[in-house]
Amino acid sequence: MDFYHQIANKYKKLPLKYERKLISSAKQGNSASKEILLLHLTGFFVFRFYTSPYLPLIINSFDDITQDCLVLALKNIKTYKMRYKNEEGIFQPVHFSTYMWKGVTGIIISSLKNRKEICFSDLPEYYDALF
Numbered sequence: 248m249d250f251y252h253q254i255a256n257k258y259k260k261l262p263l264k265y266e267r268k269l270i271s272s273a274k275q276g277n278s279a280s281k282e283i284l285l286l287h288l289t290g291f292f293v294f295r296f297y298t299s300p301y302l303p304l305i306i307n308s309f310d311d312i313t314q315d316c317l318v319l320a321l322k323n324i325k326t327y328k329m330r331y332k333n334e335e336g337i338f339q340p341v342h343f344s345t346y347m348w349k350g351v352t353g354i355i356i357s358s359l360k361n362r363k364e365i366c367f368s369d370l371p372e373y374y375d376a377l378f
Contacts, residue, residue: 251289251292251293251309251310251313252293254286254289254290255289255290255292255293255294256290257286258286258287258289258290259287259290260287260290260291260342260344261284261287263340263342266284266287266342266343267329267340269283269284270284270324270327270329270343271329273324274324274325274327274329281321281324284320284324284343285317285320285321288316288317288320288343288344288347289313289317291344291347291351292312292313292316292317292351293313295316295348295351295352295355296309296312296313296355299355301355301356301359304359304362305355305358305359305362308358308362311358312354312355312358315354315358316347316350316351316354319347319350319351319354320343320347323343323346323347323350324343327343327346
């Protein structure tokens with residue numbers, strides 16, 4: 248756990264312009280760009296983990312969830328749209344972390360579903376909508 252916190256503290260969120268340059272380079276196969284991008288995304292993954300409403304249930308899965316997020320990020324680099332347009336057709340670049348948000352949430356939910364020691368009947372009612 249401390250390892251990822253150290254990385255997150257050292258590699259802060261990138262400015263959008265620089266992040267997009269790294270993604271473009273990574274899409275062309277530059278492994279150094281992929282590595283730098285992943286290092287800077289680690290802070291986002293740590294943030295999502297600790298701001299999750301399920302934190303008490305997933306606290307022991309921090310390393311597994313973070314590793315799964317890193318693997319997902321590597322896959323999503325290929326599908327990230329550099330020329331994203333909003334509903335009105337206006338070019339609107341977004342941070343890669345925004346693009347990753349839903350996938351990271353899915354990894355957190357999956358880790359909940361895979362835990363056998365959770366008694367779901369003991370959870371508040373609003374958790375029922377998730378499963």
